[in-house]
Amino acid sequence: MxxxxxxxxxxxxxxxxxxxxxxxxxxxxxxxxxxxxxxxxxxxxxxxxxxxxxxxxxxxxxxxxxxxxxxxxxxxxxxxxxxxxxxxxxxxxxxxxxxxxxxxxxxxxxxxxxxxPKIIDANCPYVIGIRDTHTVEEMERRLEHAKKVVILGNGGIALELVYGLKNVEVVWVIKDKSIGSAYFDCGAAEFLISEINNPKVEGDLLKPDPRRAKYTVFNLKSNSSSLVDVHGGSALGPDWHENACLRGSGDKSVTIENETQIEKLEYDKIPQQSGYPLKVILTNGKTIACDFLISATGVxxxxxxxxxxxxxxxxxxxxxxxxxxxxxxxxxxxxxxxxxxxxxxxxxxxxxxxxxxxxxxxxxxxxxxxxxxxxxxxxxxxxxxxxEVFAHSTRFFGHKVVLLGKFNCQDLEADKCQLVVRLTPNKEYVKVVLFDGRLYGAVLVGETDLEETFENLILNGIDLSHYGENLLHPDVDLEDYFD
Incomplete structure (x- = not known):
């Protein structure tokens, strides 16, 4: 038996x-x-x-x-x-x-x-890390009376916060040359910055009021010429910010302090009746006074x-x-x-x-x-x-963002890579990564409708080198490969 x-x-x-x-x-x-x-x-x-x-x-x-x-x-x-x-x-x-x-x-x-979450100073009463529903609720409570905040970090939560916060002055501190460097290059970053200066998505809950919003970028050098060069607890969920009340008590403005980090924080243990309670001292020599700091530096x-x-x-x-x-x-x-x-x-x-x-x-x-x-x-x-293939879809600054394959040339030999970019102002930004003539990755910002075509090209490994810089030309129908 x-x-x-x-x-x-x-x-x-x-x-x-x-x-x-x-x-x-x-x-x-x-x-x-x-x-x-x-x-x-x-x-x-x-x-x-x-x-x-x-x-x-x-x-x-x-x-x-x-x-x-x-x-x-x-x-x-x-x-x-x-x-x-x-x-x-x-x-x-x-x-x-x-x-x-x-x-x-x-x-x-x-x-x-x-x-x-990595928090720069968990013991500071004016620092909050955003990771779960509880911390979002705490941030909402603090924002009610806030006029100025500092956001530290350059990942997804930081990107969503900068766009989603309303009626509050924001100083965004990042250690990189451009925003969202984990997700896209300087060209896509410039596209998104230009879009946040001119919000156009009607009905978007996160749309800043153009009559009140003012955006200033420090040390973010114009890289438009680079587009020609590159022609060659449990965590929050997606769109967590849509149901959050991210409204302060002042006017909206965004200042980006890039290529810098926080040197130290100074604050009064007993809050003063006037002025901002927190001073954020940056490695670039600037001191930012604010109501509180949002630490969004990853996990x-x-x-x-x-x-x-x-x-x-x-x-x-x-x-x-x-x-x-x-x-x-x-x-x-x-x-x-x-x-x-x-x-x-x-x-x-x-x-x-x-x-x-x-x-x-x-x-x-x-x-x-x-x-x-x-x-x-x-x-x-x-x-x-x-x-088999990396594929991720999200939204930043009101725009759909799709990342495919080795979208930032990760682990690829630079001398064998060719980047081809198509930019349509106020509409879309498309970048593809060719490695030895084959498609290895793509960044799609906007409603490009190219996700399935590019995924198939990545998986099939078809030699596209003969297209060269014309790969993204509107007259080139890449879908013909799969008819």
């Missing part, structure tokens, strides 16, 4: 998009083996994807909604949830230990603890659960290393997904890891597939297609 194997117990730690996506997929995949699926979250509010839309095979758009654990249980029958803080994991005993010393056994464990993977475990490795970027089946390197039956991890496998030439909502969802789903497959027959999964 054959011995029956006990039903597997899948435990997921983390209530962000990676963790919830993993649990949702586990619930769909594990009916046949009657598995038990449990989500452990440090917050009673979790994130879930809704209104999912496939723009291309690789590119998706979706909304993120907040749900409480009870609501998640109702929509995912059979899932167990628990709001608790995790003290440690014990891989050799296959146990998760809570801060109340409750021991939760697992067959397969997926850690989706996300990342923590650090939350790998606390792995710090004292022998065998696993923490990468140079701070994430725990995982293999191509999302398993934590050096540990058995422990997986990781989302911001907490670092993908250490040999990557596709067109894919790169960025800690974005899109990748958190993809990783969570794929981790679930690997957990079930590895349990059922101990065979590795073939790497999912979503890791």
């Amino acid at each position: 054959a011995l029956s194997h006990p039903s597997p117990v899948y435990v997921v730690i983390g209530g962000g998009i990676a963790g919830v996506s993993c649990v949702q997929s586990l619930q769909n995949l594990s009916h046949e083996n009657e598995a038990k699926v449990m989500l452990l979250s440090s917050s009673s509010v979790v994130k879930s994807v809704t209104n999912l839309n496939y723009v291309t095979r690789s590119l998706t758009e979706f909304d993120v909604v907040e749900k409480d654990l009870d609501e998640l249980t109702q929509t995912l029958p059979g899932i167990e949830t628990k709001c608790c803080h995790i003290k440690s994991i014990v891989p050799h005993k296959k146990l998760v230990v809570t801060d109340q010393n409750e021991k939760i056994p697992y067959s397969k464990l997926c850690v989706c603890t996300g990342a923590n 650090t993977p939350n790998v606390d659960l792995f710090n004292d475990i022998e065998g696993c490795k923490i990468s140079a970027d701070g994430g725990v290393e995982i293999d191509d089946n999302m398993r934590v390197c050096g540990l058995n039956d422990v997986y990781a997904a989302g911001d907490v991890c670092h993908c250490s496998w040999d990557k596709s030439p067109h894919w790169l890891q960025m800690r974005l909502w899109m990748q958190a969802r993809q990783m969570g789903i794929y981790a679930a597939q690997c957990m079930v497959r590895n349990h059922d027959d101990d065979e590795d999964m073939l790497l999912d297609f979503c890791f």
Whole structure:
């Protein structure tokens, strides 16, 4: 008589998009083996994807909604949830230990603890880091009486804040030469700056009032000639700012202090009756007095659960290393997904890891597939297609922005790259990256409708070198390749 194997117990730690996506997929995949699926979250509010839309095979758009654990249980029958803080994991005993010393056994464990915001001075009462709903609410409260704020950082949240804040003077401090350098080059940055000076999107909730808005850029040298040269807790969700009241009590203006950093902060521990309470001293010699500072300088993977475990490795970027089946390197039956991890496998030439909502969802789903497959027959999964080409869609300054492949020539030999740019003022900015004559990446700003065509060209590896600088000419119909 054959011995029956006990039903597997899948435990997921983390209530962000990676963790919830993993649990949702586990619930769909594990009916046949009657598995038990449990989500452990440090917050009673979790994130879930809704209104999912496939723009291309690789590119998706979706909304993120907040749900409480009870609501998640109702929509995912059979899932167990628990709001608790995790003290440690014990891989050799296959146990998760809570801060109340409750021991939760697992067959397969997926850690989706996300990342923590980097805050320049967490002890300063006039510094706030934007990471989750709670910190946004705190920022809204402070903005009610604010006339002037400093924003530090050059990532997605900083870009959204600069555009979204109303009725407040903004000084934007970035260490780079141009805005949004993680996402696009100087040409796209100039396009967006010119657009924010002349907002044109009617009905946009984030549209500044042109009668009151004044924008000043310091040290941002005009780079128009470069367009010719280059012719050759859990985090916030997408569009988080649309439901936030980001309104101050003054007039809107934006000053950009680029290629500089903050040297130190000075403030009065006991607020004065008049004047600004915070002085921000920059490395360029300027001192900015303001109501408060918003620190939006990125995140650090939350790998606390792995710090004292022998065998696993923490990468140079701070994430725990995982293999191509999302398993934590050096540990058995422990997986990781989302911001907490670092993908250490040999990557596709067109894919790169960025800690974005899109990748958190993809990783969570794929981790679930690997957990079930590895349990059922101990065979590795073939790497999912979503890791074949990088594709990300977002909105900055009221414009749609699509990033494909090695959009900023990441890890490519510069002497083999050719950049071709098409700029239509007040309408679109398109940049493509050719490597050895083949399309390796693209930046699309505006409603270009080129996403699917460029994704196909990247994946098919067609030699486009004979087009040269005419590649983006309006008379060249690249879709002919796929008729």
